[in-house]
Amino acid sequence: MTNILIVGDGAIGLLLSHFLSHKNNVHVLTRKPTCNTRFYSRKNAPSHNINARFINLSDLAQQPSYDVVIFTVKAFQVQDAFSQIKPYLAANSILVVSHNGMGNIEELISQLNTQQALYFLTTSMAGFKSTQYIVQHTGEGQSVIGGCNKLAAKNPQFISPLLQAIPNLKMVNNIEQLRFEKLLVNVAINPLTALHNIKNGQLRAPAFSATIMSLLYEGCRVANAKGLNIALADALNNAYTVMALTAENYSSMQQDIANNRPTEIMAICGYISEQGKRYNIKTPANNELLAKIQAKKSVV
Structure with missing residues (x-):
């Protein structure tokens, strides 16, 4: 045993x-x-x-x-x-x-x-x-x-x-590749559900599509700079598949914000932002969500 x-x-x-x-x-x-x-x-x-x-x-x-x-x-x-x-x-x-x-x-x-x-x-x-x-x-x-x-x-x-x-x-x-793919799903779902206090499935509404596209475009550029082969189309498909499969669920970040707990925003959008600086890649969409979540809740 x-x-x-x-x-x-x-x-x-x-x-x-x-x-x-x-x-x-x-x-x-x-x-x-x-x-x-x-x-x-x-x-x-x-x-x-x-x-x-x-x-x-x-x-x-x-x-x-x-x-x-x-x-x-x-x-x-x-x-x-x-x-x-x-x-x-x-x-x-x-x-x-x-x-x-x-x-x-x-x-x-x-x-x-x-x-x-x-x-x-x-x-x-x-x-x-x-x-x-x-x-x-x-x-x-x-x-x-x-x-x-x-x-x-x-x-x-x-x-x-x-x-x-x-x-x-x-x-x-290839766990590093899969970790980054999971990161991009989190980038697309967690901060937006926390910011708007909504369930995962509600992110499939057209109002969020441009923001999600921008977030994942920046993330894929960082992934490619790190030598990982992640296409934007695949990242979008993964994110929207998870939204559908967990449509009635609240994300962990939404629950953290709702319960006044620290979030993992620095390991999600914060990571994309930091790596963007390292590789000279602009990440305005991730930077904006990082700042909004940090303003909404004091995080570690």
Whole structure:
């Protein structure tokens, strides 16, 4: 049985803990009270207990060595979370990062030893927390994982058997390309739904088409400058497909704004803006949304 630590009990953290706890020993690191039971609910079906143990940071020293540590916190929280977990990692622990946006992978790689593999997991599973202890699984989706450092890229077989309980999990060699493709979907959906307080499907209205086109045009130019082959037509198709599949869902950024929480805007539009400066590419549409979201909510 694999010992797995999931860092963060947001929607994705709880969904992963539900699936992985069927055949693994799963602990979930949370800042909330650990005595409260967490529940999983699939659409309108009755909810049931998530068979994982919830722990606080002070409990880590008494826990077993973890084979796999999965970070499901937001992009701007990854480094702090890693710093807190690092003293408790085994010499050969496998790390997995999963969040919206880009950034922080290179920083993590520099802090790992040569026996610690680092992977990135991107997923289109849809879910939200109806309360702080209940996750609603509202839509199917594919989860894709790929190696980020040399050890993980050289030995992809390490991780697949350990996480096989995750539905529709696929191992790939080009995770950087897929991460950027997912970033562009987030660029098209998250800031606009947060700014206008609307569901994902409402972005298909003609009023948003010009803005979405501009956002993705800038993103594709940055991707191409980085050596990634992403066509604007494909980026648009991906974004509008996700809008249709998650039409009744609110994006994570919309939920963050609605609940007065920090957002991942710096890892999404902020990343396009920063990389645009690096490659001398103008990104006015992303710059504008970045400023509007920052003005709407003070973000990290």
